[in-house]
Amino acid sequence: MPYGPDERRRRIVARRAGPLLVEGPVDVTLEDGTTVSSDRFCVALCTCRRSRTYPWCDTSHRRSDQPAPHKS
Template identity: 65%
Template sequence: MPNVPERPRRRITLTRDGPMLVEGPVEVVCDDGSVAVSDRFVVALCTCRRSHDYPWCDTSHRRRARPTPEPGPTPEREGDVP
Protein backbone atom coordinates (compact mmCIF):
# COMPACT_ATOMS: atom_id res chain seq x y z
CA MET A 1 0.00 0.00 0.00
CA PRO A 2 1.77 3.12 -1.18
CA ASN A 3 0.15 5.68 1.19
CA VAL A 4 0.61 3.70 4.41
CA PRO A 5 3.90 4.21 6.27
CA GLU A 6 5.79 0.97 6.78
CA ARG A 7 5.81 -0.26 10.37
CA PRO A 8 9.09 -1.47 11.80
CA ARG A 9 9.40 -5.25 11.90
CA ARG A 10 9.71 -7.04 15.21
CA ARG A 11 11.95 -10.06 15.52
CA ILE A 12 10.35 -12.98 17.40
CA THR A 13 12.48 -15.96 18.38
CA LEU A 14 10.75 -19.23 19.21
CA THR A 15 12.51 -21.60 21.59
CA ARG A 16 11.85 -25.32 21.79
CA ASP A 17 11.20 -25.69 25.52
CA GLY A 18 11.06 -22.12 26.69
CA PRO A 19 9.65 -18.67 26.16
CA MET A 20 9.04 -16.65 23.02
CA LEU A 21 11.66 -13.90 22.77
CA VAL A 22 10.37 -10.64 21.29
CA GLU A 23 12.40 -7.55 20.48
CA GLY A 24 10.90 -4.69 22.45
CA PRO A 25 9.54 -2.39 23.50
CA VAL A 26 6.25 -4.30 23.47
CA GLU A 27 2.64 -4.00 24.46
CA VAL A 28 0.94 -7.37 25.07
CA VAL A 29 -2.83 -7.68 25.09
CA CYS A 30 -3.81 -10.73 27.17
CA ASP A 31 -6.86 -12.92 26.60
CA ASP A 32 -8.68 -11.22 29.51
CA GLY A 33 -8.21 -7.81 27.86
CA SER A 34 -5.50 -6.59 30.24
CA VAL A 35 -2.46 -4.92 28.71
CA ALA A 36 1.13 -5.55 29.81
CA VAL A 37 3.85 -3.13 28.69
CA SER A 38 7.63 -3.54 28.68
CA ASP A 39 10.27 -1.08 27.48
CA ARG A 40 13.07 -3.66 27.55
CA PHE A 41 15.00 -4.32 24.34
CA VAL A 42 14.07 -8.03 24.45
CA VAL A 43 11.26 -9.62 26.45
CA ALA A 44 10.54 -13.28 27.16
CA LEU A 45 6.86 -14.15 26.78
CA CYS A 46 5.60 -17.23 28.60
CA THR A 47 4.19 -19.92 26.31
CA CYS A 48 3.53 -22.61 28.94
CA ARG A 49 1.32 -20.48 31.26
CA ARG A 50 3.22 -21.67 34.36
CA SER A 51 4.72 -18.25 35.01
CA HIS A 52 3.73 -16.44 38.20
CA ASP A 53 4.41 -13.19 36.31
CA TYR A 54 2.36 -14.04 33.18
CA PRO A 55 2.65 -12.95 30.34
CA TRP A 56 6.35 -12.53 31.17
CA CYS A 57 8.41 -15.70 31.52
CA ASP A 58 9.89 -16.37 34.97
CA THR A 59 11.48 -19.74 34.00
CA SER A 60 8.74 -21.76 35.70
CA HIS A 61 8.79 -24.02 32.64
CA ARG A 62 12.15 -25.48 33.64
CA ARG A 63 11.99 -28.97 35.05
CA ARG A 64 13.13 -29.17 38.61
CA ALA A 65 15.85 -31.78 39.06
CA ARG A 66 15.77 -33.84 42.22
CA PRO A 67 18.97 -33.60 44.20
CA THR A 68 21.10 -36.71 43.84
CA PRO A 69 21.72 -38.51 47.13
CA GLU A 70 25.23 -38.27 48.48
CA PRO A 71 27.14 -41.55 48.55
CA GLY A 72 27.70 -43.03 51.96
CA PRO A 73 26.16 -45.36 54.49
CA THR A 74 22.40 -45.66 54.37
CA PRO A 75 20.47 -45.35 57.60
CA GLU A 76 19.37 -48.66 59.07
CA ARG A 77 15.66 -49.32 58.98
CA GLU A 78 13.72 -51.22 61.59
CA GLY A 79 13.64 -54.89 60.68
CA ASP A 80 16.87 -54.88 58.59
CA VAL A 81 19.29 -57.65 59.41
CA PRO A 82 22.89 -56.46 59.97
Protein backbone atom coordinates in the same frame (compact mmCIF):
# COMPACT_ATOMS: atom_id res chain seq x y z
CA MET B 1 3.27 -2.17 3.20
CA PRO B 2 5.33 0.62 4.83
CA TYR B 3 5.83 0.68 8.57
CA GLY B 4 5.64 3.78 10.76
CA PRO B 5 8.08 4.42 13.63
CA ASP B 6 5.90 2.47 16.09
CA GLU B 7 5.02 -0.25 13.56
CA ARG B 8 8.42 -1.62 12.62
CA ARG B 9 8.89 -5.34 12.19
CA ARG B 10 9.72 -7.27 15.34
CA ARG B 11 11.89 -10.35 15.53
CA ILE B 12 10.43 -13.29 17.49
CA VAL B 13 12.57 -16.29 18.37
CA ALA B 14 10.65 -19.48 19.17
CA ARG B 15 12.32 -22.06 21.38
CA ARG B 16 11.11 -25.62 21.68
CA ALA B 17 11.27 -25.83 25.48
CA GLY B 18 11.22 -22.20 26.45
CA PRO B 19 9.69 -18.79 26.01
CA LEU B 20 9.14 -16.70 22.90
CA LEU B 21 11.87 -14.06 22.75
CA VAL B 22 10.51 -10.81 21.29
CA GLU B 23 12.44 -7.67 20.40
CA GLY B 24 10.98 -4.84 22.43
CA PRO B 25 9.50 -2.55 23.33
CA VAL B 26 6.21 -4.44 23.22
CA ASP B 27 2.56 -4.21 24.21
CA VAL B 28 0.87 -7.54 24.94
CA THR B 29 -2.91 -7.85 24.95
CA LEU B 30 -4.10 -10.57 27.34
CA GLU B 31 -7.19 -12.79 27.00
CA ASP B 32 -9.24 -10.48 29.21
CA GLY B 33 -8.44 -7.49 27.00
CA THR B 34 -5.96 -5.82 29.34
CA THR B 35 -2.67 -4.65 27.90
CA VAL B 36 0.72 -4.97 29.57
CA SER B 37 3.83 -3.21 28.28
CA SER B 38 7.57 -3.58 28.44
CA ASP B 39 10.19 -1.08 27.30
CA ARG B 40 13.01 -3.64 27.44
CA PHE B 41 15.04 -4.29 24.27
CA CYS B 42 14.09 -7.99 24.43
CA VAL B 43 11.33 -9.72 26.40
CA ALA B 44 10.62 -13.38 27.07
CA LEU B 45 6.95 -14.31 26.76
CA CYS B 46 5.83 -17.39 28.69
CA THR B 47 4.37 -20.21 26.59
CA CYS B 48 4.01 -22.86 29.34
CA ARG B 49 1.74 -20.74 31.60
CA ARG B 50 3.74 -21.74 34.69
CA SER B 51 5.17 -18.25 35.17
CA ARG B 52 4.17 -16.33 38.28
CA THR B 53 4.72 -13.15 36.25
CA TYR B 54 2.67 -14.25 33.19
CA PRO B 55 2.81 -13.19 30.37
CA TRP B 56 6.49 -12.57 31.13
CA CYS B 57 8.64 -15.66 31.52
CA ASP B 58 10.24 -16.28 34.93
CA THR B 59 11.99 -19.53 33.82
CA SER B 60 9.40 -21.73 35.54
CA HIS B 61 9.54 -23.97 32.45
CA ARG B 62 12.91 -25.18 33.74
CA ARG B 63 11.37 -26.86 36.79
CA SER B 64 11.21 -30.61 36.56
CA ASP B 65 7.78 -32.22 36.59
CA GLN B 66 9.29 -35.44 37.92
CA PRO B 67 8.66 -36.38 41.57
CA ALA B 68 11.62 -36.19 43.92
CA PRO B 69 13.40 -39.53 44.51
CA HIS B 70 12.48 -41.43 47.68
CA LYS B 71 15.09 -41.63 50.40
CA SER B 72 15.50 -44.93 52.22
